[in-house]
Amino acid sequence: xxxxxxxxxxxxVEFTGARGGExxxxxxxxxxWRLTRWLDDGDPxxxxxxxxxxxxxxxxxxxxxxxxxxxERHETLRTTCEETPAGPVxxxxxxxxxxxxxxxxxxxxxxxAAKELSTDLASKGFDYATEPPIRCAVVTxxxxxxxxxxxxxxxxxxxxxxxxxxxxxxxxxxxDDLPEPAWQPLDQAAFEREGAxxxxxxxxxxxxxxxxxxxxRSLFDFPGQPPEEQRFVRVGMESVALAAxxxxxxxxxxxxxxxxxxxxxxxxxxxxxxxxxVVMQLIVANRHDPRTSAxxxxxxxDGIFVLDLPEGTFADAARxxxxxxxxxxxxxxxxPFRMMALREEIGRERGGPVDLSAYFNxxxxxxxxxxxxxxxxxxxxxxxxxxxxxxxxxxxGAWPEVDATVFFxxxxxxxxxxxxxxxxxxxxPRSTAYTLLRGMETLLVRSVxxxxxxxxxxxxxGITPVERPAAVAEGGGR
Numbered sequence: 001x002x003x004x005x006x007x008x009x010x011x012x013v014e015f016t017g018a019r020g021g022e023x024x025x026x027x028x029x030x031x032x033w034r035l036t037r038w039l040d041d042g043d044p045x046x047x048x049x050x051x052x053x054x055x056x057x058x059x060x061x062x063x064x065x066x067x068x069x070x071x072e073r074h075e076t077l078r079t080t081c082e083e084t085p086a087g088p089v090x091x092x093x094x095x096x097x098x099x100x101x102x103x104x105x106x107x108x109x110x111x112x113a114a115k116e117l118s119t120d121l122a123s124k125g126f127d128y129a130t131e132p133p134i135r136c137a138v139v140t141x142x143x144x145x146x147x148x149x150x151x152x153x154x155x156x157x158x159x160x161x162x163x164x165x166x167x168x169x170x171x172x173x174x175x176d177d178l179p180e181p182a183w184q185p186l187d188q189a190a191f192e193r194e195g196a197x198x199x200x201x202x203x204x205x206x207x208x209x210x211x212x213x214x215x216x217r218s219l220f221d222f223p224g225q226p227p228e229e230q231r232f233v234r235v236g237m238e239s240v241a242l243a244a245x246x247x248x249x250x251x252x253x254x255x256x257x258x259x260x261x262x263x264x265x266x267x268x269x270x271x272x273x274x275x276x277x278v279v280m281q282l283i284v285a286n287r288h289d290p291r292t293s294a295x296x297x298x299x300x301x302d303g304i305f306v307l308d309l310p311e312g313t314f315a316d317a318a319r320x321x322x323x324x325x326x327x328x329x330x331x332x333x334x335x336p337f338r339m340m341a342l343r344e345e346i347g348r349e350r351g352g353p354v355d356l357s358a359y360f361n362x363x364x365x366x367x368x369x370x371x372x373x374x375x376x377x378x379x380x381x382x383x384x385x386x387x388x389x390x391x392x393x394x395x396x397g398a399w400p401e402v403d404a405t406v407f408f409x410x411x412x413x414x415x416x417x418x419x420x421x422x423x424x425x426x427x428x429p430r431s432t433a434y435t436l437l438r439g440m441e442t443l444l445v446r447s448v449x450x451x452x453x454x455x456x457x458x459x460x461x462g463i464t465p466v467e468r469p470a471a472v473a474e475g476g477g478r
Contacts, residue, residue: 004105004106004107004108004113005103005104005105005106005108005113005117005139006103006104006106007101007102007103008102008103008104008140009101009102010099010100010101010102011060011064011099011100011101011102011138012097012098012099012100013064013067013068013071013097013098013099013100014068014095014096014097015068015071015072015078015095015096015097015098016072016094016095017071017072017073017075017078017092017093017094017095018072018094018180019075019092019094019186020078020091020092020093020094020095021091021092021186022089022090022091022092023089023090023185023186023189023190024087024088024089024090024189024193025081025087025088025089025090025189026090026185026188026189026192026297026298026299027192027201027301027333027334027335027336028158028188028286028297028298028299028300028301029081029088029090029155029185029297029298030088030335030336030337031298031300031301031302031336032046032154032155032298032300033081033088033155034336034337034340035403036128036155038403041125042124042125042127043125044122044123044124044125046153046154046155047122047123047124047125047126047151047152047153047154048122048150048151048152048153048154048157048162049115049118049119049121049122049149049150049151050118050149050150050151050152050162051111051114051115051118051147051148051149051150052147052148052150052166052169053111053146053147054138054144054145054146054147054148054173055170055173055174056173056174057144058144058145058173059144059145060102060138060140060144060145062173063138063145063148063173064100064138065172066169066172066173067098067100067136067148068098069168069172069178070165070168070169070172071098071134073168073178073180073181073296074164074165074168074181074184074296075092075184075185075186076133076156076157076161076184076185076296076297076298077132077133077134077156077296078092078093078094078096078132079091079092079093079132079133079155079156079185080093080128080129080130080131080132080133081128081129081155082128082129087337090185090186090189092184092185092186093132096132098132098134098136100136100137100138101137101138102137102138102140103117103137103138103139103140104139104140104141105139105140105141105146109141110139110140110141110146110147111139111146111147113139113147114137114139114146114147114148114149115149117137117139117149118149118150118151121135121136121137121149121150121151122135122151122152126153126155128153128155133152133153133155133156133157134150134151134152134153134156135150135151135152136148136149136150136151137149154298155298156297156298157296157297157298158285158297158298158299158300159285159300159363159365160285160287160293160299160300161295161296161297161298161299163365164294164295164296165296181294181295181296182291182294183291183292183294183295184295184296184297185295185297187291188292188295188297188299192335197333200333201333201334201335201338203331204331204332204333204334205334205335205338205339205342207304207327207330207331208304208331208334208339208342209342209346211279211304211306212304212342212343212346212354213346213349213350215277215279215306215354216275216277216279217350217352217353217354217355218354218355219269219273219275219278219279219355219358219405220273220355220357220405220427220428221273221468221469222273222466222467222468222469223467223469224426224427225425225426225427225429226426227424227425227426228398228425228429228430230398230399230400231398231399231400231401231424231425231426232398232399232400232401232402232404232422232423232424232425233395233396233397233398233422233423233425233430233433234395234396234397234398234399234407234420234421234422235393235394235395235396235420235421235430235433235434235437236393236394236395236396236411236418236419236420236421236437237391237392237393237394237417237418237419237420237421237437237438237441238391238392238394238413238416238417238418238419239387239388239390239391239392239416239417239419239441240372240373240376240387240390240391240415240416240417241376241384241385241387241388241390241391241441241445242391242417242419242440242441242444242445243369243372243376243416243417244369244372244376244377244379244384244387245384245441245444245445245447245448246260246261246417246444247368247369247372247377248384248448249315249318249444249447249448253315253318253319253322255318255319255321255322256322256325256367257367257368258325258362258364258367259318259321259322259325260318260444261360261362261408261410261419261440262280262282262305262321262325262360262362263307263314263317263318263320263321263322264314264318264440264443264444265280265360265408265436265440266278266280266305266307266317266321266360267307267309267314267317267443267454267457268436268439268440268443268457268461268463269358269406269436270307270309271457271458271461271463271465272428272432272436272463272465272466273465273466273468274465274466274468276308276309277306277307277308277309278306278307278309278358279304279305279306279307279354279356279358280305280307280356280358280359280360281302281303281304281305281356281358281359281360282302282303282304282305282325282328282329282332282359282360282361282362283300283301283302283303283359283360283361283362283363284300284301284302284303284328284329284332284333285299285300286299286300286301286332286333287299288333301332301333301334301336302332302356302359303328303329303331303332304328304331304356305324305325305328305360306324307320307321307324308320309454310454311454312453312454313451313452313453313454314443314447314451314452314454314457315447315451316454317454343356355405357403357404357405357406357424358404358405358406358407359404359406359407359408359409360407360408360409361407361408361409361410362409362410363409363410363411363412364410364411364412365412366414369413369414369415369416369417370414371414371415372415372416373415375387381445381448381449382449384445384448384449385445385446385449388441388442388445391438391441393434393437393438396420402422402424404422404424405423405424405427405428406421406422406423406424406427406428407420407421407422407423408420408421409421409422419437419440421433421436421437435461435462435463436463438461438462439457439461439462439463440461442460442461442462443457443460443461446460
């Protein structure tokens with residue numbers, strides 16, 4: 001239990017929503033469901049700790065009423081999921097009870113204590129078939145509620161959905177008369193089974209087929225090495241210089257900062273592995289229209305990103321990468337189980353599975369860093385380069401098994417670029433992960449000052465290309 005907290009009582013919130021029902025999982029739910037089947041029962045890997053402040057001077061009854069409103073409004077918060085002979089289904093309970101523990105923060109800051117408590121709440125896996133996908137506790141300070149700690153299942157929400165819930169939370173606490181949500185996961189599941197939704201899924205499958213038939217079977221077609229004891233390691237970097245450089249380059253080249261970062265990661269992997277064609281999976285929000293953009297649920301799916309490195313400079317690659325990223329986003333809404341069948345089919349045709357274990361995930365809420373220091377926004381190229389002296393790298397954690405070889409991800413910080421990189425140390429050692437992170441900073445900062453030829457990236461970024469088997473090298477290695 002979080003240090004310093006004193007349990008005061010347990011409260012029961014009874015709720016009654018507008019409807020209940022049962023339906024197949026949405027494609028977004030299926031994407032997470034498939035990953036949960038890969039884990040042991042009770043594994044908390046896909047739990048999401050989360051906290052919300054209590055705005056204004058609200059008493060406990062007002063906070064409990066707001067929690068009731070949140071659960072009643074959003075069907076995903078009262079949904080269980082279960083495997084059946086016909087496939088996995090979602091079941092929305094129309095009514096039920098939510099137990100809410102109440103703790104006093106004592107001398108601790110209530111919001112900080114709530115963040116620790118949310119980690120505790122998320123440390124135990126959900127029973128998806130019987131347990132609602134939400135746990136919460138109220139933290140008080142000075143005699144009144146100050147924060148709420150949550151643990152949420154990723155089957156119920158993604159990062160976008162958290163923003164939807166946070167907006168509603170403010171209104172519910174204030175007693176506002178909020179319009180009822182117009183689109184829920186039950187509606188999304190129906191949309192995906194027929195008509196325009198189903199047609200969109202078919203287009204996505206055709207796009208993936210065309211890509212899978214031609215991309216390299218693996219970027220990582222070179223001898224491995226003895227892994228660390230915990231095979232998968234994650235390291236991180238905080239760089240104001242990287243954020244400022246990405247913003248300037250995006251504006252200069254009329255692309256997004258996400259495309260700048262995605263392309264940079266692809267270029268560095270190309271330089272490292274010796275491939276001119278790079279395939280990665282991008283984590284796509286799939287919030288393409290007003291209905292899904294306002295839906296609390298999980299809609300995230302993987303999109304396939306293929307970059308043929310052009311001759312020329314990093315600027316040329318970034319523009320090409322931006323076009324490819326837009327194509328990726330358009331074709332990331334599909335039936336995950338049919339996608340797995342497609343990948344198995346293509347693997348049989350090509351004599352082995354296509355390795356899609358390189359990822360990029362931009363988890364920022366907005367496509368820039370609104371709180372960068374003035375020196376980063378206004379300094380010239382030399383001043384930007386000087387900011388790299390403030391850059392910090394750090395170790396995040398290690399795990400025995402993760403379904404990825406390389407996974408780049410941005411963090412939510414708004415005053416610096418927080419960039420994480422997970423690698424399989426049987427393929428790429430921890431030292432290489434740090435090199436790739438600093439290499440991305442170097443590449444972008446130098447590109448602010450001058451055009452960087454792609455054939456100069458290895459030397460500029462201190463990357464030593466891997467030694468690939470002669471037979472693969474002679475075959476072109478794409």
